[in-house]
Amino acid sequence: xxxxxxxxxxxxxxxxxxxxxxxxxxxxxxxxxxxxxxxxxxxxxxxxxxxxxxxxxxxxxxxxxxxxxxxxxxxxxxxxxxxxxxxxxxxxxxxxxxxxxxxxxxxxxxxxxxxxxxxxxxxxxxxxxxxxxxxxxxxxxxxxxxxxxxxxxxxxxxxxxxxxxxxxxxxxxxxxxxxxxxxxxxxxxxxxxxxxxxxxxxxxxxxxxxxxxxxxxxxxxxxxxxxxxxxxxxxxxxxxxxxxxxxxxxxxxxxxxxxxxxxxxxxxxxxxxxxxxxxxxxxxxxxxx
Amino acid sequence: xxxxxxxxxxxxxxxxxxxxxxxxxxxxxxxxxxxxxxxxxxxxxxxxxxxxxxxxxxxxxxxxxxxxxxxxxxxxxxxxxxxxxxxxxxxxxxxxxxxxxxxxxxxxxxxxxxxxxxxxxxxxxxxxxxxxxxxxxxxxxxxxxxxxxxxxxxxxxxxxxxxxxxxxxxxxxxxxxxxxxxxxxxxxxxxxxxxxxxxxxxxxxxxxxxxxxxxxxxxxxxxxxxxxxxxxxxxxxxxxxxxxxxxxxxxxxxxxxxxxxxxxxxxxxxxxxxxxxxxxxxxxxxxxx
Numbered sequence: 113x114x115x116x117x118x119x120x121x122x123x124x125x126x127x128x129x130x131x132x133x134x135x136x137x138x139x140x141x142x143x144x145x146x147x148x149x150x151x152x153x154x155x156x157x158x159x160x161x162x163x164x165x166x167x168x169x170x171x172x173x174x175x176x177x178x179x180x181x182x183x184x185x186x187x188x189x190x191x192x193x194x195x196x197x198x199x200x201x202x203x204x205x206x207x208x209x210x211x212x213x214x215x216x217x218x219x220x221x222x223x224x225x226x227x228x229x230x231x232x233x234x235x236x237x238x239x240x241x242x243x244x245x246x247x248x249x250x251x252x253x254x255x256x257x258x259x260x261x262x263x264x265x266x267x268x269x270x271x272x273x274x275x276x277x278x279x280x281x282x283x284x285x286x287x288x289x290x291x292x293x294x295x296x297x298x299x300x301x302x303x304x305x306x307x308x309x310x311x312x313x314x315x316x317x318x319x320x321x322x323x324x325x326x327x328x329x330x331x332x333x334x335x336x337x338x339x340x341x342x343x344x345x346x347x348x349x350x351x352x353x354x355x356x357x358x359x360x361x362x363x364x365x366x367x368x369x370x371x372x373x374x375x376x377x378x379x380x381x382x383x384x385x386x387x388x389x390x391x392x393x394x395x396x397x398x399x400x401x
Numbered sequence: 402x403x404x405x406x407x408x409x410x411x412x413x414x415x416x417x418x419x420x421x422x423x424x425x426x427x428x429x430x431x432x433x434x435x436x437x438x439x440x441x442x443x444x445x446x447x448x449x450x451x452x453x454x455x456x457x458x459x460x461x462x463x464x465x466x467x468x469x470x471x472x473x474x475x476x477x478x479x480x481x482x483x484x485x486x487x488x489x490x491x492x493x494x495x496x497x498x499x500x501x502x503x504x505x506x507x508x509x510x511x512x513x514x515x516x517x518x519x520x521x522x523x524x525x526x527x528x529x530x531x532x533x534x535x536x537x538x539x540x541x542x543x544x545x546x547x548x549x550x551x552x553x554x555x556x557x558x559x560x561x562x563x564x565x566x567x568x569x570x571x572x573x574x575x576x577x578x579x580x581x582x583x584x585x586x587x588x589x590x591x592x593x594x595x596x597x598x599x600x601x602x603x604x605x606x607x608x609x610x611x612x613x614x615x616x617x618x619x620x621x622x623x624x625x626x627x628x629x630x631x632x633x634x635x636x637x638x639x640x641x642x643x644x645x646x647x648x649x650x651x652x653x654x655x656x657x658x659x660x661x662x663x664x665x666x667x668x669x670x671x672x673x674x675x676x677x678x679x680x681x682x683x684x685x686x687x688x689x690x
Contacts, residue, residue: 117464117473117531120480120538124460129485136425136452150439150448153608159439160610160690163425170459171413175406184406191409196418198689242406249409319442321449400487401449 127216127396128173131209133320134391135166135202137401138384141324143366145332145356146373146380150321154379161197168196169206176210177217182231183239183283186210190246200250204339204381207295208306208389216396223396225302232299235283241273243283253381255292255342264289294338294382298389305335309390313399320391320401328387329366332380333357339381348378416505416685417462420498423680424455424491426690427673430613432655434621434645435662435669439610443668450486457485458495465499466506471520472528472572475499479535489539493628493670496584497595497678505685512685514591521588524572530562532572542670544581544631553578583627583671587678594624594675599682609680609690617676618655621669622646628670637667 139162142150148157172189176182189206215227222230248269257265263275264286275281290296298306309327316323333356336349352373359365373379428451431439437446461478465471478495504516511519537558546554552564553575564570579585587595598616605612622645625638641662648654662668 117469119473120477120484124477124481125457125484129456129459129481132456133453133485136456137449140448140452158608158610158690159429160426160608163429164422164690167418167421167425167459168414170418170456180406184408188409188413192413192418195409195414196422196690319447319449321447401447401453401485 126177127213127392128170128177130395131173131213131392132166132170133395133401134209134388135169135205136163137320137324137391138202138205138388139163141321141328143363143370144325144328144380144384145359145366145370146352146378147328147384148379149325151370152374154374154377157199157201161199162201165193165197165199165201168192168194169202172206173209173213176213179218181239181242182211182214182235183242185214187242187246187249191249194249200252202385202388203246203250203252204295204385205388208298208303208385209392211299212303212306212389212392223393225304225307228306229302232284232287232302237277237280237282239283240276240281240286241270243286244268244272244276245270253339253342255290255338258289258291261289292338292341294335295385298386303389305331305386306389307393309387310393310397313390313394314397320395320399323394323399324387324391327390328383329356329360331387332383333360335383335386337380337383339383340378344378352378352380415466416502416681417459417466419684420462420502420681421455421459422684422690423498423677424458424494425452426609426613426680427491427494427677428452430610430617432652432659433614433617433669433673434648434655434659435641435667436617436673437668438614440659441663443663443666446488446490450488451490454482454486454488454490457481457483458491461495462498462502465502468507470528470531471500471503471524472531474503476531476535476538480538483538489541491677492535492539492541493584493674494677497587497592497674498681500588501592501595501678501681512682514593514596517595518591521573521576521591526566526569526571528572529565529570529575530559532575533557533561533565534559542628542631544627547578547580550578581627581630583624584674587675592678594620595678596682598676598679599686602679602683603686603688609684609688612683612688613676613680616679617672618645618649620676621672622649624672624675626669626672628672629667633667641667641669 169189171192172185176185211231214231216223287296287299313323336353341349458478460481461474465474500520503520505512576585576588602612625642630638
């Protein structure tokens, strides 16, 4: 006998779906100087890649919501993203979204700094192992590891798992040892800047994608982008922050910054990750598209 | 005991995910004269609405893939779209995608005119009832029903279900009685133009969104858009077809047509539905983003 068909339910629209909207709004917004956005592609990375990556990540976001371990859900999201996009589009955004979706969807639902910190604190060695496995699905630009932990360099992928297990390193421990990475900072500070940025998006007016573009420029003007620092060095990261601060409120200056970053191949990807996570929190707080 | 976490599998990327990518590529492409697209919004309908609608529809597309009845899967997709977007963004596209996803995902997988026709032929009175219920989730512009079947006007929504049941009308029957609607034509002709358009997308070159934009303009130049005919009348539909045909290959003329259609509030939505369905078929045939 065939089971009865499913009917539309409230569960059909929840944290995983809002997280996917946040991923898509990131590239549906403009201007976002240096990013792939609604206005322009990069030579080898296009809007279409991000749309497919955002679709593919859905299965991992849904796994996080129903209680799969954070590490496994993240690995599944990254694998789905990679299957969809064929490249790395949203690895960093997913690293922030997965624990936030878990916090928002848990039975003791608490999408707050404390709730997010509790998810981080609950992570295990198995979560760390899954996180390392996720690096085997895609190429990710990361900073060099600190002295003394080269055997835990994330670029080793699954090869590092025996070391993780021998030392009892949890996923929370991994980020506590990571420096110079904006996403690790969020993991170790209760997602402080994520929630701060979300509050700004909530207080803003207008369509979601316009709010996203403004939040992106504000964040770019405030923090040095750690992906830029990893790829282009500290001086370039400082330059971009200062130019973004000077360009705020001047659309010609924003357009000039955008054109220059595109021309030089400078992509503020860490800032995009943070704003995407903040967009998810703002959607959970009731902001509509 | 906690169940083991799920791992990435081939099932994580399949027909439902490719259908969602098709929905998103529809608005990620440009220029698509008169549509919401990458280049521009409408005053009250924006790119963000379509992104959220495409996310929300996912649950119904996945239901179609795992064997829920076509009508129930369609209703669930429309309800999810409406929850996400807060308005009607992709009703017509979903009406084409749901049976095609079913054909692509069935155990005797046959994404072909015959396979699609078999899905249509298998529909029941319950599928028709779910289709009518879907109209209660959103406002949809449809042509007036033919003389003699006003009691089956889809705009009556669930109120028409007792009549459907009394007369034993299946979902296939509903479309056989519908005239002047491009999507009904696809349902009753084995999706002839959908597969024809898909073949053109497969044979084209370049990024998916560029292929989508070209296919849209070709289709707009070939068929009179039935949504335009419903909303603005036959003369306007004819005018748009002729102007699209004259504009092909001339980007200035395409831009002028786009600006004029936007200015007059003329949206070739039926053409977008058809090209979205064709994009899904092309993705199933191996086209990448």
